[in-house]
Amino acid sequence: MSRWVIKGIRTGIKTTTYPRGTESAPGTTPGLPGSGAPDSEAAQALVEICPTGVFTVAGGELVADVRGCIHCLRCVRLTHQPANWQAGSFEWAAETVPVNKLPGAFKKSVHICVVDTGDCGACLNEVRQLNNPYYNMHRLGLFITPTPRHADILLIVGPGTDHMRYALQKIYAAMPSPKRVVAAGACALSGGVFAGSFTCSEGIGETMPVDVEIPGCPPPPLAILHGLLVAAGRRPPAGSPATTAKTETPGTA
């Protein structure tokens, strides 16, 4: 047994400094497409190539709605003028309805019930990574609980399949109030590639109100971590000045 202890100590600290600092190790995040294109021709090409309609042209500007992005990377690899790719970013989570003050239940440690509603395995695997030493969510007072009875946050992955819908409603009903719902991954936000299937919904929002949305296919562990912190009111959501500044200057802070 002592061999394991020695091994553990020898490994040293692997844990990321996020959210105190930021994480810039290669391969932690695939990035997301951003708005803007050099010219209207390129913009049109991007609108056409995206299989999930992330890009729209509004008022002559190319706008990216990252909720639908499934990380097929075709807008980068199969066009002559690649999209404005935001590599290295991961603070993607957004609140559907801005909340100023959260109930006291979210102040201290937060318990999370993870529900798979047809996930392909990637989102769930990334949630699983949160427990490993690189991310170690426990240090932030975030804990995964198997039963909704103890949960403050419901973390949903997957497109909301037909067979899971009833279970999902039961899980939501079984949670004590106050509760927040976090949808992670393109499928949970918009149905992703499975939108249009007669057994899937186009986002969990069809079944229950969602408070925080984490885009990505799958959202990398850091994005999920950010989403959970947003849900617990400990990090500002994407788009707010604090997260933008952090994304633009990786490696500082």
Place this chain on the structure above:
Amino acid sequence: MINLTDQIEERWGGKAQAGFNVINSAWEVTCSQTALVEICEWIFADLDFSFATLVVEEEADEWRLRYIFYGGSNGWVHVLASSPRSEQTFPSIVGPVHAADWHEREAEDMFGLNFEGHPRLGDFILHDDAWQEGVEPMRHQFDPQMALLYRKPVEDWRPRRIVQEPGAFIMPVGPKYSGVAESAQFLLETVGEDVIRFSPRLYYKWRAVEKLAEGKTADEVLLLAERFAATTAFAHGLAFCQAVEKICGAKVPQRARALRVFLAELERLRQHTGQVQAICESTALVVADSQSGILEEDLLRISGELAGHRYLFGLLAPGGLTTDLSDQACQHALERSREALAGLDELETQLRVSSSFLDRLEEVGFVPTGTALDYGLLGPVARAAAVTDDLRRKQPYLGYDLFQFEVPSEREGDGYARLRVLFSECRQSVLIMGQALAALAEGRVREPVRFHAGAALGYVEAPRGGAFHWVRLDEGGRVLRYHITSPSFVNWHGFHLAVENFAFQDFPIMLASFYLSVAENDR
């Protein structure tokens, strides 16, 4: 390769005839329903072929069933049987070929076909407590809007129980169970200690990918192929691309082929490591859990750095790859993979002497070789039970026959044997990655594909075992029929063998050591 024409003529002259299908390089035996069971039994038992999959195709005037078998150097045999649309009935082959059990159940649920002699039809993909009778979603005329009418809870549904012992009860698990787990329900019949009978109720995550694919272009369906089971995204995407390339006669450039091998092995290495972590986690060996978690995340980061995506999405395209990967980047990935492998080797050395860990794995979840063959189990699970099948060896693709590697196998068939196979395969994968990198030629990574109408089977040895994708395209390159048979589908069928007659406290360990994915099965 055997010549079936004469043998079929000799045995079943008048009832069946054999021809050769060039696209699939497979013998096609077209037979009448009366000879179907005998022919399948002969191919499976006498010629020692393995059962790959059953494909149902709906024609204007008839149902055509394609039973696909494969066997070592003898190649592929497709047994074709048909029935007029009005009949909808086929004889069941589950007597001699038990591996076809779930395939027939699926066909019954999806197409409303009847398999005479199959003892367990119903409550499979469409749950009997959620759907009224009369839904056949894979038929062409199926109207998804009408499905809503059938989608009603059936209150008086009860699971079938077969254990008759005083005090026996069902211990239900799921669909929401455990901390981070894929949704599925397990019904364990027990009297309190040992699981006497295990029956899984899967398809809580059924996304009807095969139905969704119909009418879409190959490029669109590729997104589905990658994303229905993303932990093995590259393998499934590859199987789909190979099917399309076969139909279209596309030639994949040498560089792309080598890169595909490199990436497929990287995925295998990463997914095996993830499974080692799951096994360590299930035995509550915390340091090993953390150590393997670190290695898995390392490999995910290696993949992300190399390919731009941690699960290798968006790399494959029919005809090659969407983007070239530089030799240096590959070399860097290989070196870091070797480091990860060194970590895995160290972990294995330490696990081998951790008696508390071994006690929970050894002689747990035992599957004997004979039963593994009957169920047609695939991948590391089968190889741990001395079934040394590996599509990379048995039916080489992507030039795997040119690489030097071993197919590891163990004899015990228990959880520990499965863990050892995973470790050995990780070593082999890194070996193959090195050879693939050495075989990296200069040149393009993608050739344009000109679509033809036709159908073909794409197959790969995915991390969990053989995956078979049947694709039928029309002239415009749209998918008419897409059928996925994943290794998890096959291994879930046999999982009950590992669970039964063991204490249910060991259930999580068996689940982890059996290397299953619900997403891969549920599609």
Place this chain on the structure above:
Amino acid sequence: MMDALMLIIIFLGLCGAGVLLSLLAPPARQGSVLAWTGCPAALALVLAGGAALLAGDTFSQALWSLPGLSTLTLSLDPVSAPFLVVTGLVLFPASIFAASELNREPGRGGSAKRLLPFSFSYHKRAFTVMLLGLYAAIGLIFVAGDVLLFMLAWEVMSILAYLLIVSLSSGEKDGAGAGYLLLAMGEAGTLAAVVGFLLMAAGAGSLDFGAIHAAAPGFSNGLKWSVFLLSFFGFGVKAGLLPVNFWLPRAYVAASRAFVPVLAGATLNLGLYGIMRVNAGLMPATSAGPGLIALVIGALTALIGILYATIDKDLKLVLAHSSIENAGIVIAGFGAGMVFVATSHPVPAAIAFMASIYHLINHSLYKTLLFFGAGVVETGTGIRNINKLGGLIKWMPWTAAAFLAGALAISALPPLNGFVSEWLTLQTLLRAADLSSAAEKLSFALAGAGLALTAALAVTCFVRTFAMSFLGMRRTRENQPVQEAKMGALAPMFILAVLCLGLGVLPTYVISALSPATTQLAGASAADALVPPFFSSNPEHSQLPAGFVQDFHNLGAQVGQSLLPGRGLVVLHRGGEDNPVVFAMSTSYMAVVLIILLGATFVVTRVWLTRRRRLLRRKRWDGGMRRLLPEMTYTATGFSNPVRVIFDAVFRPTTVEDTRETVSRHFRTAILRERDRTYLADKLVFRPARAALLKVARALAYLHQGKLNAYAAYALFALLAVLVVYLIQTS
């Protein structure tokens, strides 16, 4: 104030009157007759016993002498008094319960009943007559002052008990067989006991108990051993001791709902009384051997009894096996007392006898209560199989509450009565330090360990019995309503539940009351040893150091003294100067603390915590499945399966396994498994004995060939043998 003798005569008179009334009354009135004569009679018993214990009102009254035999004597001494009290306490509610059972049964005119050879009304009358007769016989056994009256009453009791089981049986297939087994086993036991008595009588030259007691010190060792073995295993049959208890579960199952409480609460005590009367009352032990045998047999009986109770699925059988367990505990305590008597440790002996008698009383009370509960459940649902019950608390909340009280008491959880006596028993066994011989110490230690395991298993057993019957989901006929028990069944249960609580929270009073009995048996007062004078009204008598007394004062040990005059509320055994307290506990204060804790919990969770929060009630969490079915909940067999697996070496079941398949071996249509339910005593004692008897019978049958010349040959051989013997003797 009536004296005890008068009360006994009233008791016998009421029983007789009841029998007469029953013979005259119509069948529909039998219940009333039983209740209105049985209850006062029971009350008379309680008062008589109480008078003897509290007021020292004992008597010995010679009735009439039988020429050539002896004088029949009625006698009440402090040893029989507790038995009279507990029998009365059991028979009082049992009479009400049996009356309500009789009233509930359809009277005349049930068409199905007409098919029986005699009408059902006959059964009712016979039942009442025999039950009241049995009451009288039981009472007489306790007040018999000589061997002859004792054995006469005993024989009447045996036969009536047999007839009662057979006459209004619960409809079991083997009801008659169980009755015969009870009779045969009972008679064999009686025979052994009679021989034991006669040996003593021969030694003393008199059948009178007083004379025997006086002569006992002069008995030879061989005689003492013979009497011990004969009486122990003879009366052990009735008491349910190993290895002669295999009749008991069958008889309890066969007995009707109305009668089985009496069987468990009153007749079981007779066997225990017989053992105690002979081995401590008449012939105090002079060597440790018999006591050790009693201790070990008691502990083994308890352990094996609770093991079977824990795995059985029949509610009645669980309770029957648990009766065996409790008898074992009583005998273990008694055996410890015998050892202490033999080794001249009167104080530990008194404590041991106290534990034993206390436990005997407790068992009678809660077991009767639990059998009432089982009867009510069976009446309401028609089911005794715990695996098929479940969820009854929603339908019969009062029954569930009473059953829970009984279950808590029998699980020996404070502050209920079972805790006090089991705690005392275990403390007694820890007193082995006073003993000198290593063998004695070892036996005490092993018996103590066995009883500790028994206590733990008893909790498992009754958690399971209560939870699987009353909690969770209904497993059969989910939506069919179940009738809550009527007042006639609920009242008896609650009387007993209150008694269980009373005996639990006021142990110091009970110990003082029972003290005369142990004083007679052990020669030292248990009350003095356990309820020190310090806690009595007169503090000056305290033999404890003043500082210690002060500490106890400061700790509030005397709170309630002014409220409850006479005694403190702490059971405390004093040691010497260096060890002032050997053991101490107070269920009274535990009860107070428990009430405070429960009240505070309620206040905190329901009042304080929910002041600003909303209380949400949701269905139980079931993993998100569509519908949780009753067959998906734990069964009783499943609950106790770990115990079954661990102790399979003891149970030694034979299992049958079979799998049915279709199409191929991988499609199983049924997995059949069956374990047979034979008991160890059955396997090791009853079956070999029966086999041996049959063998002998067959050998005898071989001689009986029915041929004339064969018999002529036997006669000739016999004649020759006699001649030879005669010649040898005369020569």
